[in-house]
Amino acid sequence: xxxxxxSGGGLVQAGGSLRLSCAASGRTFSSYNMGWFRQTxxxxxxxxxxxxxxxxxxxxxxxxxxxxxxxxxNAKNTVYLQMNSLKPEDTxxxxxxxxxxxxxxxxxxxxxxxxxxxxxxxx
Numbered sequence: 180x181x182x183x184x185x186s187g188g189g190l191v192q193a194g195g196s197l198r199l200s201c202a203a204s205g206r207t208f209s210s211y212n213m214g215w216f217r218q219t220x221x222x223x224x225x226x227x228x229x230x231x232x233x234x235x236x237x238x239x240x241x242x243x244x245x246x247x248x249x250x251x252x253n254a255k256n257t258v259y260l261q262m263n264s265l266k267p268e269d270t271x272x273x274x275x276x277x278x279x280x281x282x283x284x285x286x287x288x289x290x291x292x293x294x295x296x297x298x299x300x301x302x
Contacts, residue, residue, distance in 0.1 A: 181205045181291050183275050188296030191265055195300070199260040201275030201293055209233075209253040212282035214289060215260045217271035217298075224274065226284035228260060238284070243269075265300045272297050 187199040203211070214229040228239045228249040237249055248261040258275060273296050276289035 181208065181211060181277050183277060183291055183293035185273065185275055185293040185296040188273060188298045190299045190301065193265060193267055193300055193302050195265050196261070196263045197265065197298060199262065199273055199275075199296060199298070201258045201260075203256045203258075203277065205256070207279075208256040210279050211277040211291075212279070213249075213251060213258040214276045214282075214284075214286075215249060215258075215273060216276060216286055217269075217273045218295075219271045224286050226286065227273070229282060229284065230258065231282055232279075236282075240284075262298070265298075267300045267302045270298060270300050 182204040184202050191197055212232050215227040216224045217227050218224040226240050230237050230249045234251050246264045251258040275293045277291040278289045281288040
């Protein structure tokens, strides 16, 4: 099992930047594929970015491509989401997710989730 704790959310003006962190417990973090998702009230949780266990494969949602960067530090048991050029439509609760078997955009197939961190982008 792994426990995930997100941090780094907050209020930022449009065009600004934030870096989210997701710290994982356990000694086998390096075996987990990791994803970032986000959710706004009344909407489905949507895929943002994902990174394979080795960090060798990365994918982004079209809506954040070129602005967000996902990375991981397996020595620190942490995955990051650097968010630049933020837009009001990026406002959401951001969640990290982990799974040892699945690596894709389907939120239903990730076994472990954090509690989320709020990101608010003002115009």
